[in-house]
Amino acid sequence: MIKTWELDLNFRNEILNEPGGAHLSACFQCSTCTIGCPIAEIVPSYNPRKIIQMSLLGMREEVLSNPDLWICAICQTCTARCPQDVRISDLLAAIRRIAEKDAEAGKLKIDSVRPLFEKAFLHQLEKYGRLFDMGLAMEFYKGKEGGSFIKGQLAMMKDFKDFGMRMFKKGKMGPKAMFPEKVKKTEEIKKIFEKVEGK
Amino acid sequence: MSEKKLAYHPGCPSATTAIEQDMSTKAVFEKLGIELAEMEDWNCCGAAEAEDPILVYALNARNLAIAEKDGLDIVTPCSICYYNLARTDKALREDEGLRAKMSEIDDSLNYKGTIKARHILDVLVNGIGMDELSGKIEKKVNVKVAPYYGCYIGRPGETAFDDPDDPDLMDKLIELIGGENVQFSSMKTKCCGGPLMMTREDIAFEMARKVLESAKNAGADCIALACPLCGMMLDAKQPDMEKKLKITIEMPVVYITQLLGLALGIDSNKLGFNKNIVSTKEILGKVI
Structure with missing residues (x-):
């Protein structure tokens, strides 16, 4: 049962105002997004149609705390097929950002490690202007292990020992992979992050 | 062009x-x-x-x-x-x-x-074009290929340069070089799971397994790709997948530019064939 008295009628506006969330209200619940979704094939509970409906109804808490928010592969199958031009991949990303803001404000606990991964990725990008795989993995694993650098490195080595050796043997993880490749004008990249992310 | x-x-x-x-x-x-x-x-x-x-x-x-x-x-x-x-x-x-x-x-x-x-x-097939390419083919690459397109080639519509459901730009190149496209239409555009590799490995492996096993069941000698994240997921992570899911796949995964390069008569080492994780030796044996 939906507790109508607990609905947050402003939730749809919150999403609509977030970049990427603009097409939310065009959804007429046809389920095309969910029927063709490769994640829904594997995870039976996964239902983007339902997440959109709950968002439109104002079920803010239920939507933001739904663990399925974090398993979209952004493959764009739903977006490509939506007859109403709802950009579902972008929309779910907008909802994830709202959840992350709530989490940062201490109002929500997110179990998924995806926000940690994305933050670590963007952090590399902000510092170097390009992706530094090794730096990303080190920062991500540190975050996953509660901020402990040592524990993070041990967990990373355990997960990536075989993979690392395999890549090393093929010359894909040689000296070039150990150090970040940087853009020359890092100040231009810093400016982008400062202005867009308000840093 | x-x-x-x-x-x-x-x-x-x-x-x-x-x-x-x-x-x-x-x-x-x-x-x-x-x-x-x-x-x-x-x-x-x-x-x-x-x-x-x-x-x-x-x-x-x-x-x-x-x-x-x-x-x-x-x-x-x-x-x-x-x-x-x-x-x-x-x-x-x-x-x-x-x-x-x-x-x-x-x-x-x-x-x-x-x-x-x-x-x-897009540049190879639509820019340079099949006519110009066909004049430069020196060798026949006699392989059975599962052409795998993944996500951003046929969708979303605003940026797509191939069909969303049954893209064929790679199919055309494979025919051109003397290869054979295996029956693979239902998997061509299914996501490989790459974006979830670090955060939900279980789901990512299941997605990749479907692609790899479909290619194998279709009788492909290799999968051809056009995206480095697909390469990471389907080739570099393939041994991890086999270990975790207790299965044997052993499906070579190469970039379409590697196959095209062979047909253009370029040396296989210059095309990086010794860099793919799953062995590509059998493919090289089929270049005539």
Whole structure:
């Protein structure tokens, strides 16, 4: 049962105002997004149609705390097929950002490690202007292990020992992979992050 | 194709995990007489991890502006780089306010919308074209191939350059080089799971397994790809998948530029065939 008295009628506006969330209200619940979704094939509970409906109804808490928010592969199958031009991949990303803001404000606990991964990725990008795989993995694993650098490195080595050796043997993880490749004008990249992310 | 020079955006994995894609792309274009001039100081496109569209636009406005200064179209071997570059180009062309917003962030993001961003597959088949390519084929690559397109080639519609449900640009190249396309239509555009590799390995492995096993069941000698993240997932992670799921796949995974390069008579080492994780020896034995 939906507790109508607990609905947050402003939730749809919150999403609509977030970049990427603009097409939310065009959804007429046809389920095309969910029927063709490769994640829904594997995870039976996964239902983007339902997440959109709950968002439109104002079920803010239920939507933001739904663990399925974090398993979209952004493959764009739903977006490509939506007859109403709802950009579902972008929309779910907008909802994830709202959840992350709530989490940062201490109002929500997110179990998924995806926000940690994305933050670590963007952090590399902000510092170097390009992706530094090794730096990303080190920062991500540190975050996953509660901020402990040592524990993070041990967990990373355990997960990536075989993979690392395999890549090393093929010359894909040689000296070039150990150090970040940087853009020359890092100040231009810093400016982008400062202005867009308000840093 | 009229352009004899393109701005090359190699993408972040080009020097490491997808080095064979970078090597084969450069070798193929060199052979075709088109200069790939690596973009001066290019930056990461934000991949799938930059989820704020404004951040994606800003990062890629910088790349587009760099190539625009030289008056060159951008070509990239990576499907995600392509998507981010192309959607930024489109958004900035259509929205003056957004262009102003970019310029406000920094002068380096001042993009006027006079060039295009293209994927190598698009440039090869639609730009250079099958006629010109067919005149340069030196060898027959007699392999059975599962052409795998993944996500950003046929969708979303705003940036797609091939059919969303049954794309065929790679199929055409495989026919051209004397190969055979196996029955693979239902899996061609299914996501490989790459974006979930680090955060939900269980789901990612299941997605990749479906692609790999479908190719195997269809009798393919190899899978052909056009995206370095697909390469990471389907090739580099394949042994991890086999171990975790207790299965044997052993499906060679190569980039379409590697196969095309063989047909153009380029040496296999120059095409990076010794860099693929799953052994490609059998493929090389089928070049006549």
